[in-house]
Amino acid sequence: MTLALARPDLSLRALRLWQRNWDVLRNTWLEELVWPFVEPLVTLLALGVGLGRIVQLPGDESYLEFVAPGLLAIFPMWAATSEAGWSSYFRLESERIFDAVMATPLSVDDITTGEVLWAATRGLISTLFILVVIAAFGTVASPLALLVPLAAVPACLFFAAISLCNTAVARSVRSLNYFFVLYITPQFWLSGAWFPLEELPEWAQRLSWWVPSAHAAELFRGLVRGGLEWGHMGHLAWLAVAALLFYALALLLMRRRLVR
């Protein structure tokens, strides 16, 4: 337990692991990016345009305009969690990348930090791509949308960190599934990206305070559609605090996993 409570041992060398992952992405970018690039496009066409023709929202907003900022909340969530999930697990157990790195001046905390930063980066790549796409579809109403990449940082860090926590305790690659099926998939559908959360019963609406992607969806909606309020800072703060908490937990769990 003394180990688990020790202060973090961090250095800038954490970025060297980030850089390793970046180099691998440059070798394999086509295979790696086809999923996060094509899926949001297809979704936007099917739901925004296709379904959008028959959906009538209260007010004069089209369904496409409603869905667009929601995509910024859920697809980057997928990108960051799957990177810190399956990909980190693969590096941890199959490729034994971290075993090799542990024999260098990097600390275990550097490894954890590099992985969290990298998975968050994958979330940000997805964010930037979707921002460009929804702008091209003409759904961006406010210049505040330019702040989306910055505002997305806490959300991406949070999803990266919580997924790495799950990876650090996973006994096999299959056991990662619980996290994705029970935690990420519900957030995909129930974050308020596809329909206003006010449509849900009262008790479910109250639960949404606990749903990270709901905070992200509200935040991005404010920036992209305009109408930013002080309340949006609350969503940002919620995500930032959660990111810090789960980053700290990831440091502990990865030490437990890697130090023997």
Added chain:
Amino acid sequence: MKPLVVARGVVKRYGAFTAVDGVSFQVMEGECFGILGPNGAGKTTLVRLMASLSPLTAGQITVDGLDVSRQGRQVRARIGLVPQHDNLDPELTAWQNLRVFSRYFGVPKAVAEERSGELLDFFHLRERARQRVETLSAGMRRRLIIARALINAPRLLVLDEPTTGLDPQARHLLWQRLRQLKAQGVTMVLTTHYMEEAEQLCDRLIIMHEGRVLAEGSPQALVERYAGREVAEVHLAPFQDEAPVLSRLTGARGLVWERAGDVLFIYARDSDGLDPALLRGMGERVVLRRANLEDVFLRLTGRGLAE
């Protein structure tokens, strides 16, 4: 010569299991130091402790004057580790593996590129530089791992069973390269359970068994002390009684014997040798040979299964 590695009373426990149980030794600068022992003796654990990969339960290890427990980063910066199990980066080419690793150590780019070129030449991997490591043979991968371990110009090269699983050609090529490195003054710590490897490479060694050091010295000194000059292997019929054979040897001084299955090992420890005439006609077959490190190893750690 001054000691580069000093280990004092090193203990490592995993729960109730004690993997390393009070081990002390010193590795001098420029020497090749061997850690021998059967599987499960604690060799790999000891190497991981030395390389600051794993926390000690008790005791102390210093490398180049730095404490592995408190100055782990600096210790690891001075060590090149060749792990027992291949952990090259399979998503990268041979060249990229060296480059990415050099960045972990903060080696400047120009230095790293020059060194990578030299190392690939030294280990006959130049033509493979642009190949992904997945496509390399086991021997090539082994050589690349050693090249990778040298990318930071380490004060100490630590090799954990470097040739396990290699064919004889690949093994001899590797030994040749390691001898060259030693001639260049690289200090090495090597674990192995190949006695030939230890005899070929090590100046001094320790023999470990169940987490403890059983013996320490140069290969020659250990052979003389524990096995003598010559060994006779008397191959008996299964279940044949060894007493009649041994009774013929009662007059000879300084003999030690040991039976393992159907073979009787007779060591001429303190005498000048064995009289072949004495052994003629014993058992089904008698082999008289020089004692070697394997005899020492088996005498100390037992000829039974060490599982």
